Amino acid sequence: MSATREVKLAQFEKMLRMRRFEEMVIRLxxxxxxxGRQHLHIGHEATGSAxxxxxxxxxxxxxxxxxxxxxxxxxxxxxxxxxxxxxxKDGLNGGKGGSWHLCDASSGMQSTSAMVGGSIALxxxxxxxxxxxxxxxISVAHFGDGTLxxxxxxxxLNLASIFELPVxxxxxxxxxxxxxxxxxxxxxKLSDVPQALQIxxxxxxxxxxxxxxxxxxxxxxxxxxxxxxxxxECTLQRWPGSHQVKAxxxxxxxxxxxxxxxxxxxxxxxxxxKRFDPVLRSARSLVDGGDAQRDALVxxxxxxxxxxxxxxxxxxxxxxxxxxxxxTGVFA
Amino acid sequence: MPMxxxxxxxxxxxxxxxxxxxxxxxxxxxxxxxxxxxxxxDRLKAEFAARIVDPPTSEAAVAQLGVGAAMTGLRPFVHYxxxxxxxxxxxxxxxxxxxxxxxxxxxLKAPVTFHLFHxxxxxxxxxxxxxxxxxxxxxxGLEIVLPSGPRDAKGLIRAALASDNPTIVIQxxxxxxxxxxxxxxxxxxxxxKADVKRRGKDVSVIACSRSVIDALDAAxxxxxxxxxxxxxxxxxxxxxxxxxxxxSVRKTGRMVxxxxxxxxxxxxxxLIATVSIHAWSSLKSAPIRVARPxxxxxxxxxxxxxxxPGAAKIAEACRRACAQ
Numbered sequence: 001m002s003a004t005r006e007v008k009l010a011q012f013e014k015m016l017r018m019r020r021f022e023e024m025v026i027r028l029x030x031x032x033x034x035x036g037r038q039h040l041h042i043g044h045e046a047t048g049s050a051x052x053x054x055x056x057x058x059x060x061x062x063x064x065x066x067x068x069x070x071x072x073x074x075x076x077x078x079x080x081x082x083x084x085x086x087x088x089k090d091g092l093n094g095g096k097g098g099s100w101h102l103c104d105a106s107s108g109m110q111s112t113s114a115m116v117g118g119s120i121a122l123x124x125x126x127x128x129x130x131x132x133x134x135x136x137x138i139s140v141a142h143f144g145d146g147t148l149x150x151x152x153x154x155x156x157l158n159l160a161s162i163f164e165l166p167v168x169x170x171x172x173x174x175x176x177x178x179x180x181x182x183x184x185x186x187x188x189k190l191s192d193v194p195q196a197l198q199i200x201x202x203x204x205x206x207x208x209x210x211x212x213x214x215x216x217x218x219x220x221x222x223x224x225x226x227x228x229x230x231x232x233e234c235t236l237q238r239w240p241g242s243h244q245v246k247a248x249x250x251x252x253x254x255x256x257x258x259x260x261x262x263x264x265x266x267x268x269x270x271x272x273x274k275r276f277d278p279v280l281r282s283a284r285s286l287v288d289g290g291d292a293q294r295d296a297l298v299x300x301x302x303x304x305x306x307x308x309x310x311x312x313x314x315x316x317x318x319x320x321x322x323x324x325x326x327x328t329g330v331f332a
Numbered sequence: 333m334p335m336x337x338x339x340x341x342x343x344x345x346x347x348x349x350x351x352x353x354x355x356x357x358x359x360x361x362x363x364x365x366x367x368x369x370x371x372x373x374d375r376l377k378a379e380f381a382a383r384i385v386d387p388p389t390s391e392a393a394v395a396q397l398g399v400g401a402a403m404t405g406l407r408p409f410v411h412y413x414x415x416x417x418x419x420x421x422x423x424x425x426x427x428x429x430x431x432x433x434x435x436x437x438x439x440l441k442a443p444v445t446f447h448l449f450h451x452x453x454x455x456x457x458x459x460x461x462x463x464x465x466x467x468x469x470x471x472x473g474l475e476i477v478l479p480s481g482p483r484d485a486k487g488l489i490r491a492a493l494a495s496d497n498p499t500i501v502i503q504x505x506x507x508x509x510x511x512x513x514x515x516x517x518x519x520x521x522x523x524x525k526a527d528v529k530r531r532g533k534d535v536s537v538i539a540c541s542r543s544v545i546d547a548l549d550a551a552x553x554x555x556x557x558x559x560x561x562x563x564x565x566x567x568x569x570x571x572x573x574x575x576x577x578x579x580s581v582r583k584t585g586r587m588v589x590x591x592x593x594x595x596x597x598x599x600x601x602x603l604i605a606t607v608s609i610h611a612w613s614s615l616k617s618a619p620i621r622v623a624r625p626x627x628x629x630x631x632x633x634x635x636x637x638x639x640x641p642g643a644a645k646i647a648e649a650c651r652r653a654c655a656q
Binding site: 034035036087088091093095096097098100101113114115116117146149150151152180183184185245320321322323324325326327330 | 366386387388389390391392393416417420454455457458459460625626627628630631632633634635636637638639
């Protein structure tokens, strides 16, 4: 097995885990209404998996509240992540954070800020700390196009540039014309903005696993070798369920077989499923390129689904924390 | 009188403001929230689309857009959604808007209204459950309005937009669906006038926003036990109607202060200070505070419940006050 093939399959497995995790979150949200509104990472798997593959032990990522994918891609335990989303005792944050604040520092998933503009500034600070530590580690800032609406975004980019901080800025641009866009920016190309601040910037199709994998490998390597920031804009076609208030499967439960039978894809969102679903695109690409057999991918998927069922059972069996826990841990 | 929920009454108040004053302009969207009452905003958009702007997620600049425009004579209504988003505009609220009139020695005024949803709302977690009323109240130059129901919300929003001062209207996120009879016609409720929402003789529960509703629920629990509480809704923290508060405590001799802002330097504490200073000689027992304890708001339901002021905690405080 060539190294490239191994990496491709590792990325695909991450993507499948990310997708099946989110689908389970939708089911949990339907069963346990109290967990509220979820910000799902469906459609962004090719980006998140590639970012995670480019990270090394000791690197740190700060995310926005569209964070589940990164917890899983970084290797976080899905059972403990589900438990946190359910507010249970065995959750990653002991139930105190919930979906919007998942963190798993031991796997590099440093923190989630649910405030627009939060993660980009924190990651810039992390890069300052990691630079002074002198061990060659980098920080990753995950954010959406909406972050560029915020003043703190420009301040952070400028700081990273003038202080020469090792930050990999990952902008998931899923602004969509037609609906209300998630950002309102006069700049036509988001990567023009950091470019003006002397930050090396590139744009990539965020749903193309092969493109994101090579782009992020190169970008992370550049941050490591130069010690300077790099900005990657990932263009994404927003998943139709991205802003769901009520938990639902607008594009159905993912059927991997559709990757090889596009004619079977029907319905209102057929175009998104056919052209923009990164999991189906990746499966097709692996088979067409001779890197995997269909049956092997379907078998892997069954395995991942089974793991998510086990994780879900763990989370649902976990009790709520005792109410007294509300009053502990305010100070270190 | 028609029945309206708080979201509908708020929008009705805004529509009257827009009709009556061509200087009123709306900045923001989702004014009726994103929950089941969101439809209420459609009326506003249908009648006044040309006087509404939908800004990007730029809280600080949007606040200053409002303040700067207000200084030219416009009366902007700037909506933030969840109150914590306006933390990004802290400087613009307290250091710019609040100071303009004073530091220009009266040459300028900033009649801007900021609109926020505060409070523990079920699953908001540490970053989306903030109640910043006390933090704002700790600054001179800002009027701070906390309606507890639809009728007040309509009249107070009219007064906020008619005021020549920067005004922060803070709605509780869980009150948007609360329904009562609301007058159809135009009316203003003056800022700085408290409202006694329930007459009683044993304890004065002094509260604002959702805590008023909790206090009225507590009153029902306590009535069965023979404890008759008075519920005073302060309606505005600044200006504060000291006279109505003091008159109530002089009558009952006991006081419980309630609000969702934090215990330390919070609204409940300020109400206790006010009563202690002005009605000390009438107090038969020590004032009691029901407020949010000094911990971030946890996500997990039983933990959130543990830190939420509510009817049961208010009732318990009233029993303690009467036992002294």
